[in-house]
Amino acid sequence: MKFIHRFAYYLVGLVMGVFFVSLVFSGKDTRCNYFPNARVLNDLRNKPFHYSEKASQILAESWIDTSDVKNTLQFGDVVFDKSNVVVKKGKLYVIEGKTLKNQEIILQVINYENRAVLDDIIKVKKE
Structure with missing residues (x-):
């Protein structure tokens, strides 16, 4: 031959394969979260998110906004040395991130089975 x-x-088989793969994955919300940091942040984002009284008081201040919290939950780094601790029948996760004004923050989020609660927001002081 x-x-x-x-x-x-080869090209006919490749085109048919791409067509079938696109049919299978087109309507699904598929994600490839292989690393632990991405898995934790994805799990926290997909659950109903609540704010504790302390976090609500801090969010009322002018230096931070809920969009900063959402960005940190999207692009932040989970500190696993301080995380995965059982607190109040849930697991505490410490997440480092930045605000839109480039202020470093630390979020303490308690991950329950059916919801996530922002427990505290800590403003990191630059030296």
Whole structure:
């Protein structure tokens, strides 16, 4: 069989394969969260999110906003040395991030089975 015929068969199979794969994954909300940091942040974002009284008081201040919290839950780094501690029948996760004004913050989020609660927001002082 000539090279051109083999190449044509290859292209036909490739196109059909891409078509079927796109059909399978087109309507699904698929994510590839292989690393622990991405898994934890994805789990916290997908649960109903609540704020404790202390966190609500801090959010009332002018230096931080709920968009900063959402950005930290999207792009932050989980500190696993201080995280995964059982607190109030849930697991505490410490997440480092930044506000839109480039202020470093630390979020303490308690992850329950059916919800996530922002327990505290700590403003990191620059030295």
